[in-house]
Amino acid sequence: MARLRVGVLISGRGSNLQALIKACGDPAYPAEIALVISNRPAAPGLRLADTAEIRAAVVPHFDRDAFAAEADKLLHEQGIELVCLAGFMRLLAPSFVEAWRDRMVNIHPSLLPAFRGLHAQRQALAAGVRFSGCTVHFVRPELDCGPIIAQAVVPVHPGDDEERLAARILVVEHRLYPLALRLIAEGRVRVIANQVEIDGWQAPEIAVLSPQDTSARPFALPSA
Numbered sequence: 001m002a003r004l005r006v007g008v009l010i011s012g013r014g015s016n017l018q019a020l021i022k023a024c025g026d027p028a029y030p031a032e033i034a035l036v037i038s039n040r041p042a043a044p045g046l047r048l049a050d051t052a053e054i055r056a057a058v059v060p061h062f063d064r065d066a067f068a069a070e071a072d073k074l075l076h077e078q079g080i081e082l083v084c085l086a087g088f089m090r091l092l093a094p095s096f097v098e099a100w101r102d103r104m105v106n107i108h109p110s111l112l113p114a115f116r117g118l119h120a121q122r123q124a125l126a127a128g129v130r131f132s133g134c135t136v137h138f139v140r141p142e143l144d145c146g147p148i149i150a151q152a153v154v155p156v157h158p159g160d161d162e163e164r165l166a167a168r169i170l171v172v173e174h175r176l177y178p179l180a181l182r183l184i185a186e187g188r189v190r191v192i193a194n195q196v197e198i199d200g201w202q203a204p205e206i207a208v209l210s211p212q213d214t215s216a217r218p219f220a221l222p223s224a
Helices: 017-022 045-051 064-077 096-097 120-128 162-185
Strands: 004-011 031-038 057-058 083-084 104-108 133-139 146-157 191-193 195-197
Touching: 004 017, 004 064, 004 162, 017 031, 017 045, 017 162, 031 045, 031 064, 031 120, 031 162, 045 057, 064 096, 083 162, 104 162, 120 162, 146 162, 146 195
Parallel strands: 004 031, 004 083, 031 057, 083 104
Antiparallel strands: 104 133, 133 146, 191 195
């Protein structure tokens, strides 16, 4: 079976790009990264693409419509079927988002719909939440909106600062994004009435409480 051809948009260091490159390095993985586009010529993630021998391009984002036109042209030239945003730090033109509707995904460092936008970890700490995490979702013109594909949860520790919480979330981002891409590439993900359905998916039966007392353990939820 042909592997899904993926284009990745980045702006910076590309740590999630690296996680996707690693996953795609497995011949059994159902997707391949065929193109990396950065809006910044100095983005360290471009070196990751070069090392992995992935075609890369720089498209400045001084004008959203001009970026959209050039990026769309490059993506179609490479036969891209799905676009992954991986630390792409600019707003995309609504026309570009709609052109790739349900074929473009993003990962955001919060449990959406909470804490959209910049400094999501700072927002979570300010709100005093006990858990945070990350979300992979289909992209819509509204910032950090769209049908949710997958989420991962991490605890917020007493005394956490933004840097420590961000690092803890990043660890699970690197697991969640390749998982979500695999599900899409296997054809198991559908958007119905603006919600995602995943073939063969089951919700976990374990809940975790925070704070815990010394006798607390994860417990199975009662069946309906």
